[in-house]
Amino acid sequence: MSGADKAEAFAMATGVRINEDEVMELAEMFRLMSDPTRLKIILACLDQPVSVGATADILAISPSLVSHHLRLLRAARLLTADRRGRQVFYMVGDPHIRSMLTDMADHVAEGGDSEIIEGT
Amino acid sequence: MSGADKAEAFAMATGVRINEDEVMELAEMFRLMSDPTRLKIILACLDQPVSVGATADILAISPSLVSHHLRLLRAARLLTADRRGRQVFYMVGDPHIRSMLTDMADHVAEGGDSEIIEGT
């Protein structure tokens, strides 16, 4: 069974229209949002562009660390950069990602862990 | 500035109604979905309950590995377990998570990386 066949089998079996590469891509997105520091950075520039320095101040971390994270987020196109003078402003580019994030933030804030289901 | 104050400052500055603990909780969710193997497991039982063995077969990995991952997913309440005889079926419990996942899978599958925006 080849790799392509395996991916096909997975897509068939799951009923989810998504192949191996797309799963990897999705996983990579989640990975980038899975680090608390990075997630805070993303949330910080969800609704408006924020400069690197401002982000560092808000989160009380070093500009260097912010920059490192921003590079990853920029590379994955989760954030877009916009230079104004000597400052660089970052913001969430994809509207779909933005709404998903807003949605998830609300979901968590509303405490969706109220129901406990136990198997017999 | 205390920890609580910092969290408050963050919530204020970002405009996102979410505190430190909730950010951690959200990050943890994303972390669980960020591993390709684990993500495949979740996607496999998105729409219907799947047994451990079946999951292992579909993904062509060892039942042991599946079980390890399932324990984490169950602990985080991302998946719910349902024992039938000697088989245990798992499925995505939270409808909100399920729709988010379906949505993101579609988003990735449709290739949302078509537009490249470059800063001046």
Add this chain to the structure above:
DNA sequence: TGAATAGATGAACAGCTATTCAGCCATCGC
């Protein structure tokens, strides 16, 4: 030009984690 500010980069390190392997517990059919 020179100083200063804002970000970016590279190396180095500590901590975490996905995977494998071996063995254990529970449930069903004989």
Add this chain to the structure above:
DNA sequence: GCGATGGCTGAATAGCTGTTCATCTATTCA
């Protein structure tokens, strides 16, 4: 009870990654 099947658990390991520190580039202002 006995064997077989299905799933769980614990230890061990290899690979990855978030953070820090020092340094470097780019842009503005005097």
